[in-house]
């Protein structure tokens with residue numbers, strides 16, 4: 001039975017899901033572990049679950065020959081040396097979709113609050129002012145929501161927006177199936193010129209850096225508002241600041257920033273602080289109890305499927321093989337260096353042992369190859385030994 005360690009107070013939903021899948025040897029620990037402790041605690045462990053505070057380096061991985069999979073119970077995976085893990089035959093899983101709904105709901109709330117001028121009304125009321133004016137306050141019904149980046153989050157925002165009566169336009173660099181009554185816009189500029197609310201849901205990185213330049217912000221209607229819950233680098237903050245102060249834009253809601261404090265002690269610095277028509281939140285778009293629970297389930301499900309069937313779909317560093325129910329008696333999981341002749345030699349070994357292969361699935365990713373072989377017989381120990389000693393073999397497991 002596989003031994004599993006879950007660190008950093010991973011949600012109980014993970015334990016429940018793993019237990020329901022038949023894994024009972026689960027140890028939970030409340031904190032992250034330092035490299036030396038990791039090596040000691042994980043020496044005889046098959047699978048570890050971590051969050052963002054546990055760093056798994058190449059050096060640590062080398063000391064953990066038994067480790068078969070790593071689950072990052074969060075979105076980011078840069079706390080793990082992914083290349084070193086793949087080179088050791090260890091797939092790494094995370095939870096890219098578990099907080100989609102949380103972000104989408106926040107965006108809808110922000111759209112309604114901004115159009116009703118609630119941030120200003122709230123700030124004034126806190127200061128003792130009683131401003132009952134309806135001027136500049138609108139319903140979202142029949143307003144145009146412009147979504148930039150119609151992926152997992154963007155598309156879900158569109159669905160929720162239609163349910164409160166908004167009209168949805170979107171712009172994506174890829175051709176995307178419109179959901180509900182959403183309409184694709186031919187260009188980003190068209191989207192900006194027609195939207196009452198613009199919301200960004202693009203990935204971060206060099207291709208979207210400063211996507212919303214001062215010039216593009218200038219294309220938006222002066223009555224429109226801008227929402228960014230994607231990545232901080234996507235919006236030119238100085239350009240946005242100027243547009244807001246010059247009243248060329250009615251308001252904004254930002255959950256992500258080009259520079260974010262690393263911890264609670266560090267001060268948040270931004271030119272947008274103090275602006276009454278701006279909602280600022282500390283990168284909590286995806287931070288809900290439900291998202292934590294979903295993350296527990298999503299990652300533990302990926303780990304359970306890997307341990308029970310060798311499934312690597314959605315692994316972030318590994319050749320992906322989709323879930324295939326194990327129907328034959330034996331399944332051999334073989335991770336190898338991606339070079340010519342490995343499969344031919346391997347299949348010759350199966351044939352020499354009189355084994356008939358009933359299904360075989362191969363995927364490669366960079367220098368790593370992963371092949372899943374189903375045989376309707378018990379695999380003899382000497383065949384397994386032979387496969388393991390093949391020079392290109394990184395890892396060979398039987399399930």
Ligand code: NAI
Pocket residue numbers: 096099100103148149150151152153154171172173174176201202203204207208211229230231255256283284285286287
């Ligand atoms: P996704 O990958 O499903 O969708 C991104 C979409 O943007 C894709 O359809 C892609 O084709 C499109 N795209 C890429 N470059 C574009 C461009 N230049 N112009 C227009 N469209 C472009 O990603 P998902 O899961 O929807 O996440 C979206 C963003 O939300 C990411 O940046 C992610 O980091 C962020 N996020 C923020 C959270 C928060 O707490 N605020 C929580 C979760 C995700």
